[in-house]
Amino acid sequence: MQKPEKFVCAGCTLLCDDIEIDPRAANWSPKNTCALGSQYFAQPLSSTQTHFVDGETATLEQAVQSASQLLRESKSPLICGLDQLSTEAQQASWKIADISRATIDTTFTNRGRSSIFSLQKTGKVTATLGEIKSRSDLVIFWFCDPEVTHPRLLERINPQNTNRSQRILVVGDQETATTKIADRFIQVSAENAFELLVNVRSQLASLSKTPTSLPAKDCLSDIEITANELVKELVGAKYGSILYQQVTENSQFDPTSDSISELIRSLNDITRFIGLKLRTDDNAQSAENVLAWSSGFPFAVNHNLGHPRQHGLEFSAESMLQTKQCDAILFASRLSTSELVKRLSGAARTHFQAIPKIAFSTHTIPANVQFQMGIHGINEAGERCRLDNLSLPLKKVEPNEWVPPEAILEKIRQNLLAHL
Numbered sequence: 547m548q549k550p551e552k553f554v555c556a557g558c559t560l561l562c563d564d565i566e567i568d569p570r571a572a573n574w575s576p577k578n579t580c581a582l583g584s585q586y587f588a589q590p591l592s593s594t595q596t597h598f599v600d601g602e603t604a605t606l607e608q609a610v611q612s613a614s615q616l617l618r619e620s621k622s623p624l625i626c627g628l629d630q631l632s633t634e635a636q637q638a639s640w641k642i643a644d645i646s647r648a649t650i651d652t653t654f655t656n657r658g659r660s661s662i663f664s665l666q667k668t669g670k671v672t673a674t675l676g677e678i679k680s681r682s683d684l685v686i687f688w689f690c691d692p693e694v695t696h697p698r699l700l701e702r703i704n705p706q707n708t709n710r711s712q713r714i715l716v717v718g719d720q721e722t723a724t725t726k727i728a729d730r731f732i733q734v735s736a737e738n739a740f741e742l743l744v745n746v747r748s749q750l751a752s753l754s755k756t757p758t759s760l761p762a763k764d765c766l767s768d769i770e771i772t773a774n775e776l777v778k779e780l781v782g783a784k785y786g787s788i789l790y791q792q793v794t795e796n797s798q799f800d801p802t803s804d805s806i807s808e809l810i811r812s813l814n815d816i817t818r819f820i821g822l823k824l825r826t827d828d829n830a831q832s833a834e835n836v837l838a839w840s841s842g843f844p845f846a847v848n849h850n851l852g853h854p855r856q857h858g859l860e861f862s863a864e865s866m867l868q869t870k871q872c873d874a875i876l877f878a879s880r881l882s883t884s885e886l887v888k889r890l891s892g893a894a895r896t897h898f899q900a901i902p903k904i905a906f907s908t909h910t911i912p913a914n915v916q917f918q919m920g921i922h923g924i925n926e927a928g929e930r931c932r933l934d935n936l937s938l939p940l941k942k943v944e945p946n947e948w949v950p951p952e953a954i955l956e957k958i959r960q961n962l963l964a965h966l
């Protein structure tokens with residue numbers, strides 16, 4: 547009997563690579579997935595790949611011609627939604643941005659970008675899941691609920707079959723599925739999260755000057771007492787890991803991300819600590835890597851002057867749409883039109899709806915040219931970046947003749963080059 551093959555699940559950024567599927571079975575079903583992963587593999591699949599030009603079905607060549615013409619006619623094209631593409635397709639998108647003097651960005655919105663700003667300001671001390679699993683004796687989940695967002699994370703980093711004890715601590719504003727299985731839950735409101743970090747850092751600073759000088763409890767405020775308890779946990783660890791999410795995912799900037807990076811740096815003067823962001827933004831980490839390696843900037847890169855430029859979020863997709871600085875858009879999305887426009891602010895939404903669109907999508911959406919994408923890891927192959935920045939190749943479960951986005955983007959690039 548043939549063994550089931552191993553596949554990678556793209557249901558979340560944990561990318562579990564031990565999913566067993568027998569693709570020869572007529573109604574295959576995945577083994578080792580969590581509920582989220584099972585939902586991912588149960589998505590309805592289209593049996594044929596169809597492309598559209600102005601709402602009418604078209605051959606791939608016709609759609610490529612129309613897309614290339616739209617890009618040639620545009621004075622300031624915008625390319626975005628790279629987080630929905632494989633690494634190979636992200637690389638192809640950047641090549642198009644380079645020759646068409648386009649602006650290119652990883653996602654559609656300005657929100658949730660705090661970790662990249664922190665990385666630029668403070669750098670990062672991080673580790674792979676394997677290192678956390680084999681070395682960490684304290685894992686702190688900071689304002690996140692991996693039992694919901696990355697359901698198999700604890701099983702991956704805290705295996706039950708080792709003798710090593712690993713303490714799980716949650717810091718957050720409410721009880722969650724993760725607090726139920728944690729060894730300890732420290733409750734603090736989201737508004738006080740930053741103040742707590744400031745207190746922890748200041749207590750650590752005095753501790754490193756005079757190693758026995760943690761303040762007496764009776765002269766401390768509530769937040770200082772909480773900080774004091776947290777400091778005791780932190781300095782008691784031989785190898786600690788702080789796994790976090792942005793406290794307010796809706797904001798562009800999040801001072802707690804910077805503060806966590808600073809905290810991890812100071813903890814490394816006393817013991818060993820690493821930080822890892824539990825990203826929930828699909829393949830955005832790979833998109834940041836591709837843009838950083840290709841252009842020198844990890845997001846919101848403008849090629850209008852013939853060379854890459856970046857200035858904070860000035861050239862982000864949302865800003866370009868809001869300020870009407872783009873006159874055509876090429877994007878990838880796995881959302882329906884209504885879900886997609888809901889993510890944009892009012893002004894950005896209006897301009898998005900007004901300009902010519904070239905879409906790579908799993909849904910049928912109103913666009914001048916639409917290329918149909920498959921579902922990554924099921925009927926589309928390609929690389930993705932795991933949350934600890936490790937690239938994993940995803941293969942198709944079902945063989946098909948679909949042309950992947952990277953091949954279509956390369957055809958568009960060749961067409962653009964032929965008309966230069």
Ligand code: SF4
Pocket residue numbers: 555556557558559560561562578579580581582583584586696697698699
């Ligand atoms: S934890 Fe994430 S990657 Fe792993 S099986 Fe569940 S959804 Fe898939």
